Amino acid sequence: MNIYQDYQDELDRLSEQGNLRSLPHAVYQGKWVVRDGRKMCNLSSNDYLGLAADVSLRDEFLNTIEVEELLFSASSSRLLTGNFSIYDTLEDELAALYGAGAALVVGSGYHLNTGILPAVADAQTLILADKLVHASLIDGIRLSAARCIRYRHQDMEQLEMLLQKYHAAYSRIILVTESVFSMDGDVTDLSCLVAMKKRYPQVMLYVDEAHGVGVYGECGLGIAEEQGCIREVDFLCGTLGKALASVGAFVICSKVMKDYLVNRMRTLIFTTALPPVNISWTLFVVRRLSEWKSRRQHLYRLSEKLRQAIIQSGKPCGSGSHILPFTLGASELAIEKAMDMQQKGFYVLPVRPPTVPEGTSRLRFSLTAALSEPEVDALIQALLQ
Numbered sequence: 001m002n003i004y005q006d007y008q009d010e011l012d013r014l015s016e017q018g019n020l021r022s023l024p025h026a027v028y029q030g031k032w033v034v035r036d037g038r039k040m041c042n043l044s045s046n047d048y049l050g051l052a053a054d055v056s057l058r059d060e061f062l063n064t065i066e067v068e069e070l071l072f073s074a075s076s077s078r079l080l081t082g083n084f085s086i087y088d089t090l091e092d093e094l095a096a097l098y099g100a101g102a103a104l105v106v107g108s109g110y111h112l113n114t115g116i117l118p119a120v121a122d123a124q125t126l127i128l129a130d131k132l133v134h135a136s137l138i139d140g141i142r143l144s145a146a147r148c149i150r151y152r153h154q155d156m157e158q159l160e161m162l163l164q165k166y167h168a169a170y171s172r173i174i175l176v177t178e179s180v181f182s183m184d185g186d187v188t189d190l191s192c193l194v195a196m197k198k199r200y201p202q203v204m205l206y207v208d209e210a211h212g213v214g215v216y217g218e219c220g221l222g223i224a225e226e227q228g229c230i231r232e233v234d235f236l237c238g239t240l241g242k243a244l245a246s247v248g249a250f251v252i253c254s255k256v257m258k259d260y261l262v263n264r265m266r267t268l269i270f271t272t273a274l275p276p277v278n279i280s281w282t283l284f285v286v287r288r289l290s291e292w293k294s295r296r297q298h299l300y301r302l303s304e305k306l307r308q309a310i311i312q313s314g315k316p317c318g319s320g321s322h323i324l325p326f327t328l329g330a331s332e333l334a335i336e337k338a339m340d341m342q343q344k345g346f347y348v349l350p351v352r353p354p355t356v357p358e359g360t361s362r363l364r365f366s367l368t369a370a371l372s373e374p375e376v377d378a379l380i381q382a383l384l385q
């Protein structure tokens with residue numbers, strides 16, 4: 001008997017359903033992707049402001065840093081000898097930028113979401129999470145001792161009903177959502193969640209701003225800044241690997257919460273800290289975040305253009321952001337359309353179950369400010385042909 005047969009059968013099954021995944025082999029050059037000898041506009045990266053593609057920015061950074069500071073490893077957890085002073089500087093500046101009590105930086109958004117929830121939610125906690133929250137949040141919820149109920153995507157009435165029904169039965173309730181949803185690009189009405197939270201003393205609000213940080217708000221702090229409710233969010237989570245062109249993630253929270261997480265968050269404690277060189281680069285980017293307003297505005301214009309085109313083509317589009325779905329239904333259709341777009345010079349990838357619900361396979365456009373308006377015009381033409 002072949003011990004790997006079950007796994008092979010499962011792979012065959014995925015392949016039959018058009019859901020088999022593999023690691024793409026491509027060469028990335030700024031806003032371009034080169035694959036199979038074809039040079040395409042990259043419409044699938046999370047480099048929303050085009051900072052990762054900006055060679056002159058990197059050059060400038062490298063000129064600010066001395067070789068002694070170029071540390072490629074922290075060689076330890078932050079709790080032991082990995083807490084270089086650059087970490088404290090970054091956290092102090094993030095906290096100040098957000099006007100909050102504290103900030104805590106960890107290895108990635110995945111570490112953040114799988115670390116905070118198990119640390120803060122016990123068996124007397126109820127987690128109310130949007131049906132479409134990211135896999136890392138689901139994993140964090142699963143690792144916690146809390147009971148969890150998922151409410152229908154963006155259904156504030158159902159959420160209110162659940163709060164009314166359960167608030168007396170739990171010592172703590174945590175509302176978990178994203179500010180910009182990864183797959184549909186729709187934006188959450190955070191002020192509505194804040195209003196609900198205020199009605200019950202034991203409710204905390206957890207907002208994953210992975211796709212909001214850098215892109216929205218006057219200073220690029222995210223949707224909570226745009227909606228004027230940074231202070232009301234108990235856990236404002238931002239990743240550094242997307243618009244901020246770095247690696248890692250941070251949570252903006254109270255001082256008490258930071259101290260607590262330092263004591264209880266396993267994905268902070270039991271892992272090597274990010275290399276100081278990455279933290280230096282993050283700090284360099286964070287210090288300029290408010291300067292990149294014109295990049296943000298350019299991105300809004302491009303997004304609106306593509307959004308209008310998708311709506312005119314008769315597809316549903318609830319997106320209010322730079323992430324735009326073009327829904328095709330069956331996985332095969334999404335794969336076919338993606339291939340077609342790639343042949344026309346646009347690197348867009350199909351998104352299929354289990355990432356999105358069955359029957360909603362789609363192309364997912366993830367726009368970046370590095371694109372020009374004519375490039376987006378050409379993209380629209382290719383898409384609607």
Ligand SMILES: *Cc1c(COP(=O)(O)O)cnc(C)c1O
Binds near residue numbers: 178210211239241249
């Ligand atoms: C990308 C993403 C994460 C994970 O962040 P990483 O830093 O890439 O690990 C978490 N939540 C959401 C909503 C994301 O889109």
